Amino acid sequence: MLLGKWAALLAVVVVMEGTAAFPSPLLIRKVGEEAALDCTGAPGEKVEWQHEGRTQPESGRHFSLHHLDIPYAGNYSCWAESRLLHSVYVAVWVPEVYLIDEREGEEGEPAITCWAPSYSGILNCSWKSLHQATFQVHLRRTEPDAALCPSVEVAVPGNKMVHILLEDCSFCPYAEETPLVLVLKGLAEDGGYTEVRKTFFLREIVKPDAPSYLSIVGQRISWAPPVSWNLPAAYFPLQYNLRLESSSSKEDLFIDGLELTTKQENWQKGWIRCQDRFMNSAWSSWREWV
Ligand SMILES: *[C@@H]1O[C@H](CO)[C@@H](O)[C@H](O)[C@H]1NC(C)=O
Numbered sequence: 001m002l003l004g005k006w007a008a009l010l011a012v013v014v015v016m017e018g019t020a021a022f023p024s025p026l027l028i029r030k031v032g033e034e035a036a037l038d039c040t041g042a043p044g045e046k047v048e049w050q051h052e053g054r055t056q057p058e059s060g061r062h063f064s065l066h067h068l069d070i071p072y073a074g075n076y077s078c079w080a081e082s083r084l085l086h087s088v089y090v091a092v093w094v095p096e097v098y099l100i101d102e103r104e105g106e107e108g109e110p111a112i113t114c115w116a117p118s119y120s121g122i123l124n125c126s127w128k129s130l131h132q133a134t135f136q137v138h139l140r141r142t143e144p145d146a147a148l149c150p151s152v153e154v155a156v157p158g159n160k161m162v163h164i165l166l167e168d169c170s171f172c173p174y175a176e177e178t179p180l181v182l183v184l185k186g187l188a189e190d191g192g193y194t195e196v197r198k199t200f201f202l203r204e205i206v207k208p209d210a211p212s213y214l215s216i217v218g219q220r221i222s223w224a225p226p227v228s229w230n231l232p233a234a235y236f237p238l239q240y241n242l243r244l245e246s247s248s249s250k251e252d253l254f255i256d257g258l259e260l261t262t263k264q265e266n267w268q269k270g271w272i273r274c275q276d277r278f279m280n281s282a283w284s285s286w287r288e289w290v
Pocket residue numbers: 022023024075076077084087088089
């Protein structure tokens with residue numbers, strides 16, 4: 001009995017976040033667990049509890065919830081007369097795929113994709129939300145444990161692709177790399193809560209944007225790196241893949257530089273893409289000659 005009580009206490013996770021959309025304080029419990037809510041302040045006053053604005057039959061400073069499940073999740077507030085004394089949002093831990101669409105062919109594995117268009121401090125992530133929900137995204141380093149960029153929060157409808165951009169991340173691209181941890185917290189409108197952690201190295205998710213242009217003037221072909229690749233080319237060289245088509249021939253070339261003179265001059269079509277030459281990163285999308 002005593003042990004059970006301690007276990008319940010230890011299982012309580014209180015997350016304090018200073019933002020409007022993600023409720024604070026937030027009390028997270030698993031399905032079937034209990035939650036003991038305490039009304040702080042104003043000793044001696046008669047208090048009343050409300051769940052999502054509905055007055056509860058129980059009164060008193062302590063309010064207990066047994067066998068928690070989604071219908072009992074939500075905002076609990078305690079009042080003395082019409083004065084709000086305290087409120088707490090009770091959330092129920094649900095499987096990740098309750099809120100986030102799963103990877104095709106991998107049951108129970110949430111499909112979250114992240115890529116960095118450069119090493120210079122931005123990271124794009126996307127996933128599909130299955131419920132109307134609020135998501136909060138943090139990027140951390142494990143050793144030492146530190147936030148790498150300001151967290152991002154989005155409120156989204158259900159059944160929709162979510163795209164977020166983490167900016168001003170201090171990746172320190174010249175230093176030896178340590179793994180990054182993406183922490184994605186989601187709170188559905190019905191009170192279901194989930195948390196996903198993804199660990200990766202920056203170099204594994206680098207995918208440059210497409211080269212910023214491709215120009216073909218007779219035999220002379222030139223292009224420029226993506227604008228977002230704002231890094232010294234000597235340290236972070238790109239390799240380009242150029243495809244050219246005319247009525248009589250086709251070329252598929254791999255080039256390190258930014259220009260090329262071809263023997264032929266009647267090119268009708270051209271495309272170019274790039275990748276990090278040293279890291280053999282993912283290829284960018286194609287830039288077409290127009
Ligand atoms: C919970 O309800 C109280 C009282 O209505 C309100 O002041 C508070 O902002 C609500 N919290 C959330 C997260 O909705």
